[in-house]
Amino acid sequence: MQELINRAKELLADGTVARVLGWKKGDFVYNPEPHIFTSAEELEKDFVYDGFCGANLSKYMIRASKMEGKTLVFLKPCDTFSFNQLIKEHQVVREQAYIIGVGCKGKLDHRKFQEMGLGDIESITGINLMDECDVAKVTTIYGDKKEVPFADVMLERCHFCKTKDHQIFDEKMLGSKETTDTEGDRFDEVRRIQAMSPEERFAYFRSELSKCIRCNACRNVCPACNCLHCVFDNTNYDTAQKANADSFEENMFHIIRAYHVAGRCTDCGECSRVCPQSIPLHLLNRKFILDMDELYGEFQAGSDTETPGPLTAFTMEDPEAGAGLERSRG
């Protein structure tokens, strides 16, 4: 971590960048916040990068792109897909960013610690990038001590990591570690839900989406949701900003959002990470990715800054309009 701080200080000092977008220590090890650092002292005092720094900082670069001078941003391998996609959508300016691709050994999910009764973490070791990140050793404020396999407390998305290679960067620092599960792939859960009867599937989604309050966290954190004014935020419609009033709103907000980001969603998993109600929202996006892969050939949004997405390009090989319907009839 100190190397990251030192490098950021150098780049600030020699004027390469005007500010540093990174993670700031929280009161507890599990709640660092995204932060813009402007001085060496501040970096030295508050900068942190460890297993709890799951936040994808690329979306903050939309704002930072409009600031004077370059912004140094730390991006994990998966975050670089979002950054590329934002370049493709003309939302960020490449030249305004100095990207340090930081290594990743998987990111942690505090709620998994809570479920194990280990949420009140007084101290934890094994989660820094210099560590092996095989086992997290936790001590709680209640004096409970436990060694937890890293994989048991990782965010869902890290079990199906796309790659540990940065897609865009100016320089790379710190090594990564493979976190992908050896068995199965990221579409297994989608396939399981696809195999359900319509009634079962509806019941499944209602049991999840009925928890939605419509806090908009999933939308507001999503790098693909970068509209200046969201179509839902219209005071003339029932979808105006406010808590959900009925099941129709609970369902439609997510379904429409999934349609809107289809072909642009990099599967960064931030939507599920931030949901206060633990709704696995990424499954809707993965369903679209799986369908598009099958219909148009494999495609990964954000793997570069040029290739048009499957829904914004036309080729003679594209399936006819009825193909989707036929598939759904199985």
Place this chain on the structure above:
Amino acid sequence: MSEDCLCKNPSYRQDVLIPQVGVIRKITQETPDVRSFIVTAPGGGRLFDQMPGQCAMICAPGIGEAMFSITSSPTETDYHEFSIKECGVLTSYLHGLKEGDQILVRGPYGNHFPVDDIYKGKDLLFIAGGIGLAPLRSVINYCLAKREDYGKIDILYGSRSKADLVKLEEIREVWEKAPDTKVWLTIDREDPEWDGHVGFVPSYLTEAGFSTDKTAIICGPPIMIKFCLQNLEQLGFSRDQVYTTLELRMKCGIGKCGRCNIGSKYVCKDGPVFRCDEIDQLPDEY
């Protein structure tokens, strides 16, 4: 609330958020974009008693609900009147209504101008711009109805054009003819139909040079209020001599939904009427 309301369901009063049915009895086109609506209870008469400056929530079911100042004076006991400018979804809908149509009304909400205590015996200077006349009209007519309770009354009113002067007929026929009352009218730009004063309200205020023993009451667009305040101060008025109204987004009207909260005040409940030195105490967020 009047006891003779003929609302079919007597339990409508179980909560202040539940409105009464009002019937539009008369619609007057005041200016190209302002209409006045005279509203009564279905059986006639007022829906409730109010004080000058108080507001009511008007609702068109399925369209929306918003706060409007009651422009008729409390001394007018047969009806409530609202002057409404067409500027959004609800107001456009209201402009499309006809005499005999129903709306829902709840209120009265907010504080009122201190007509029965502080203003008594004082010389009053009313300054209004455009639709800003609506809340002041209830005070003016209240004072004129109890003329002996107040000193000299000056009314300075301006609008974009002659056609945009609200209630011009009443101004000419009633206010100008009232005892010890002077009306100062102005429009923003030259108009062949107009032989009166031309110029913005704040500059007319300076030109007229009112004496500082008056109590000033201002209502109009924010920018007009701002410059009028500056000019009043130049004339020597102190801020505790000047009253105005604030307008923020409101939903409940009773200081609970949180929308019009500014500092420790709720504009719907603690306002809309504020003395300018009270506004100075609020965070600059209105």
Place this chain on the structure above:
Amino acid sequence: MKKLSMNDVPKFLSSVGAAMDLFVPVRMTGATNWGVWDKEREVDLQTLKSVKSPKDVFFPQCQTMYTVSKGEDGFSIDPMKLTDQPFCVFGIRSCDVRALTVMDQVFLADPVDTFYKARREQAILVSLACHRPAQTCFCSVFGIDAAQCDGADVAMWMIGEELFLEGQTEKGNEFLGQFSELLSDTDDTASVEEEKESIRSITKKLPYSSLSLEGWGAGKTDEKFDDPNWQQLSDACLACGTCTFVCPTCQCYDIKDYDTGHGIQRYRCWDSCMYSDFTLMAAANNRTTQMQRYRQRFMHKLVYFPTNNNGMYMCVGCGRCVDRCPQALNIVKVIKTMDKGREEEKA
């Protein structure tokens, strides 16, 4: 004092649930929220903090107030019936009970909100002491006792495999009398005292227990409003409504129409001052930046509300915002940062 074996809890809840509406923390697909008891639902008395607070029971996320239909002779208004039967809220925590007192200042102030008042009057509150308060808890800062809820009708402790219940009000004693069948008398007050002592000693040691509110409170508008820290504090804010919706004291609401096809349902639902359209009017918006909206939320809780309510803060230290903010911003960071700013100024 009464005792109930944990094994008998489902049976006990069944008999209460058969007699009246019963609200319990319900676990569903990985999240615990308050809901009406049903034998099919998983009652979760273990989770310390429900995601949404039980304010949902008194001030529902969405609540129809009245319906309007249009007949031949005009509109007819049909108000929703007020709650007129007793109901039980089982397992509510001390902080969430205090939060009701906070909301009372708003909803029971003149003019009274009758929908809320009816629910407050009919509710029988059965509190559950916090066996293991979380690191993020700071209720003690507001003088709340996690060990014994003084605002509840029945105070309850979960000790090992048993629940201990003690009536604290007439209503509470009546409730225990009504459902006495599965309850047994106990004079084992020592276990309860031990549990209370343990909770209180933990609470004292929690990291946020020494949080200082000095510099906040009634009349501090000028000092805090222009503090330069608001900008950096709000920089990472996503402008989502999570903090406001999980907060037990946030009570802002919107009023909207729902067209049923046969009439209009006029309902109110939670709204958030963090949302960009919260103050939007046809002509203008008086808070156009997220910094302003962020500042409004905390100024309201820590300055404006205390100014109007004899110094009572609009925060009970439940720590839900600390737990749930997607980017780890929260009220504690605000309180601490500005406190630091003040100290540095002094130095």
